[in-house]
Amino acid sequence: MNIHEYQAKSVLRNYEIQVPQGIIINNKNEIKEKLSLIDYERYVIKSQVHSGGRGMAGGIQFASDKRDTQQVAENMLGSILHTVQSGSSGIKINKIYIEEKCEIDKEYYVSIVFHRPTSSIVIIGSAEGGQEIEGIAKTHPDKIKKIYINHNIGLQDFHIRRIGFELNIHKDYMMQFKSVIKSMYRCFVEKELIQLEINPLIQNKFGFVALDAKMNCDSNALFRHSDMLAFDEYDEENSIEKEALKFGLNYIKLHGNVGCMVNGAGLAMATMDIVQKYEASPANFLDVGGGATIEAITKACDIIMNDKEVKVIFINIFGGIMKCDIIAHGLLKSIYKNNAQKLPIVARLVGTNFNVAQQIIQDAGFKNIILLDDLEVAAAEIANQLKENN
Amino acid sequence: MSILIDENTKVICQGFTGKSATFHCEQAIHYGTKIIGGVTPGKGGSTHLGLPVFNTVQDAVNQLQPEATIIYVPPRFAADSILEAIDASISLIVCITEGIPVHDMIRVKNALNHSASMLIGPNCPGIITPGKCKLGIMPSHIHLPGSIGIVSRSGTLTYEAVAQTTQIKLGQSTCIGIGGDSVIGLNFIDCVKMFLQDPQTKGIIIIGEIGGIAEEELADFIDDYHIKKPMVAFIAGKTAPPGKRMGHAGAIISGHHSTAQYKIDRLSKSGIFISDSPAQLGSDMLKHLQNNL
Numbered sequence: 001m002n003i004h005e006y007q008a009k010s011v012l013r014n015y016e017i018q019v020p021q022g023i024i025i026n027n028k029n030e031i032k033e034k035l036s037l038i039d040y041e042r043y044v045i046k047s048q049v050h051s052g053g054r055g056m057a058g059g060i061q062f063a064s065d066k067r068d069t070q071q072v073a074e075n076m077l078g079s080i081l082h083t084v085q086s087g088s089s090g091i092k093i094n095k096i097y098i099e100e101k102c103e104i105d106k107e108y109y110v111s112i113v114f115h116r117p118t119s120s121i122v123i124i125g126s127a128e129g130g131q132e133i134e135g136i137a138k139t140h141p142d143k144i145k146k147i148y149i150n151h152n153i154g155l156q157d158f159h160i161r162r163i164g165f166e167l168n169i170h171k172d173y174m175m176q177f178k179s180v181i182k183s184m185y186r187c188f189v190e191k192e193l194i195q196l197e198i199n200p201l202i203q204n205k206f207g208f209v210a211l212d213a214k215m216n217c218d219s220n221a222l223f224r225h226s227d228m229l230a231f232d233e234y235d236e237e238n239s240i241e242k243e244a245l246k247f248g249l250n251y252i253k254l255h256g257n258v259g260c261m262v263n264g265a266g267l268a269m270a271t272m273d274i275v276q277k278y279e280a281s282p283a284n285f286l287d288v289g290g291g292a293t294i295e296a297i298t299k300a301c302d303i304i305m306n307d308k309e310v311k312v313i314f315i316n317i318f319g320g321i322m323k324c325d326i327i328a329h330g331l332l333k334s335i336y337k338n339n340a341q342k343l344p345i346v347a348r349l350v351g352t353n354f355n356v357a358q359q360i361i362q363d364a365g366f367k368n369i370i371l372l373d374d375l376e377v378a379a380a381e382i383a384n385q386l387k388e389n390n
Numbered sequence: 391m392s393i394l395i396d397e398n399t400k401v402i403c404q405g406f407t408g409k410s411a412t413f414h415c416e417q418a419i420h421y422g423t424k425i426i427g428g429v430t431p432g433k434g435g436s437t438h439l440g441l442p443v444f445n446t447v448q449d450a451v452n453q454l455q456p457e458a459t460i461i462y463v464p465p466r467f468a469a470d471s472i473l474e475a476i477d478a479s480i481s482l483i484v485c486i487t488e489g490i491p492v493h494d495m496i497r498v499k500n501a502l503n504h505s506a507s508m509l510i511g512p513n514c515p516g517i518i519t520p521g522k523c524k525l526g527i528m529p530s531h532i533h534l535p536g537s538i539g540i541v542s543r544s545g546t547l548t549y550e551a552v553a554q555t556t557q558i559k560l561g562q563s564t565c566i567g568i569g570g571d572s573v574i575g576l577n578f579i580d581c582v583k584m585f586l587q588d589p590q591t592k593g594i595i596i597i598g599e600i601g602g603i604a605e606e607e608l609a610d611f612i613d614d615y616h617i618k619k620p621m622v623a624f625i626a627g628k629t630a631p632p633g634k635r636m637g638h639a640g641a642i643i644s645g646h647h648s649t650a651q652y653k654i655d656r657l658s659k660s661g662i663f664i665s666d667s668p669a670q671l672g673s674d675m676l677k678h679l680q681n682n683l
Contacts, residue, residue, distance in 0.1 A: 116573075218492045
């Protein structure tokens with residue numbers, strides 16, 4: 001789970017890492033009032049969105065007085081930001097963070113990341129801070145220093161010395177730098193992060209300041225970090241996904257004409273792939289899991305039926321723990337609820353209780369449900385249905 | 391044999407008296423698995439499903455000398471259960487649990503590296519040698535004793551491969567679900583190496599997905615290994631968008647290395663045939679076995 005810059009900075013403050021003074025603004029009504037509470041020499045207005053490349057897209061701006069700051073803030077809040085990562089639709093800016101602009105003598109890049117291939121923790125540093133790290137990795141890989149840490153041994157002084165010398169930290173600032181790295185590591189371990197990135201970590205006469213902060217928390221660990229969980233937000237983009245999660249459904253909205261419902265993440269991905277093989281486009285990823293109730297299946301069907309882009313529904317269930325008759329009951333309930341007797345539904349149900357499911361569906365008598373047991377044939381039928389309905 | 395488990399493997403169950411464990415152990419016992427006891431802290435001395443229950447894994451090991459353990463324990467406590475099994479020197483540990491925190495698993499991985507134990511999972515359906523031993527939640531009736539080794543990061547997608555190879559009468563030697571997490575025990579290389587050395591296994595099916603570099607590492611391993619057998623793979627997630635976790639904790643594209651297409655290209659280069667549909671794994675495997683004769 002990614003958290004916003006302002007949230008990450010609040011966490012870093014608790015670990016005695018210096019961050020610039022700042023205030024968060026959640027809507028246009030708050031701007032004037034919150035600005036009256038602060039008095040900076042110069043202002044930085046930063047969009048709070050889950051995307052890199054904000055600066056280049058105009059999501060980070062500067063102002064020298066409150067009046068200009070207010071203007072920038074009013075224009076930024078509620079607007080759409082188009083970054084290189086945001087896709088064609090862009091991201092809506094729902095929050096902005098107004099910070100005091102800092103003096104910068106040097107800029108460094110420091111991050112701590114879970115390294116999957118070795119199951120270890122790696123500290124990554126570079127004296128080329130303030131830039132896109134991927135770009136530096138391509139053009140000057142020698143400028144990126146990596147130190148692998150064995151989790152059981154933990155961060156040792158020699159690790160920190162190494163990174164300090166590799167980054168050419170000035171000896172007058174070495175002690176403070178060590179303290180920052182120790183704090184970052186402690187934060188990474190205590191909050192069970194997958195990634196903690198400070199880019200840039202700037203150095204000025206006051207020491208080191210985290211000018212930007214990115215934190216990615218392990219979703220599996222959130223049950224024991226209620227403070228991090230509290231940072232999670234509902235917004236327009238993910239409200240359906242979060243609603244689905246309440247029913248134990250794993251749903252990711254994409255853009256396409258075939259709504260998919262499957263049991264098992266691997267099979268769900270494979271189902272999306274086979275839909276594309278037949279030149280249709282999956283509208284979503286949806287894994288109902290193994291223990292879904294009729295209510296959850298109904299909810300799952302509701303979600304995909306209410307997606308306006310969906311023209312055909314593909315239900316692919318290999319019932320092991322999941323019983324096919326539960327799927328049948330849930331599907332029928334949803335069809336009644338949504339008046340979806342005309343929406344073509346290709347249902348491939350095999351495994352536990354598949355014959356019970358088939359009987360239930362046949363008895364209901366809906367002409368729009370096509371029952372097949374071969375996966376390839378079912379996928380081909382999807383393409384057929386799309387053609388017929390065009 | 392097949393690999394890792396057979397009709398003689400003695401097994402205990404951790405979390406034995408829980409609902410999930412009870413359901414699956416009953417099925418496993420019915421299948422012929424030699425489950426000989428289990429562990430639930432606080433219930434030591436009682437019996438469950440007619441078998442002895444112990445307070446600790448060490449107690450169970452002292453009394454029963456099991457070769458394997460299967461863990462049905464919630465995510466909050468699962469890593470601790472694995473560590474307890476490692477500490478008691480159990481050779482094969484199978485953990486089904488989904489949702490174990492990454493930092494817990496990093497600790498487990500470190501402990502494994504310094505032990506003689508092997509871990510399968512977590513977040514997996516388990517391992518089965520058809521007709522002989524079932525450690526996990528897979529539907530037993532779709533399996534058939536035979537010659538194809540299957541190793542997979544997925545659960546239900548594996549069942550597709552199993553059903554197809556059963557239908558065409560090839561059957562399976564052993565099926566291993568290595569799990570969908572980013573930190574796991576046995577990986578593709580470990581399992582494929584065992585399959586290549588197993589005389590009963592004539593062909594190998596690999597089911598991979600986006601995220602991580604396990605498939606790429608497998609390709610490197612196969613290039614240099616002296617034993618070759620027909621191998622067919624399916625890599626799920628060609629249509630997955632970058633940066634999104636697709637159900638499995640480990641199924642996330644971060645960088646071009648971890649895309650399905652990158653893995654497909656790399657495996658192809660090493661001579662592994664890539665099925666373009668999950669519905670063709672059986673027929674593709676048969677074709678390649680026949681080509682090999």
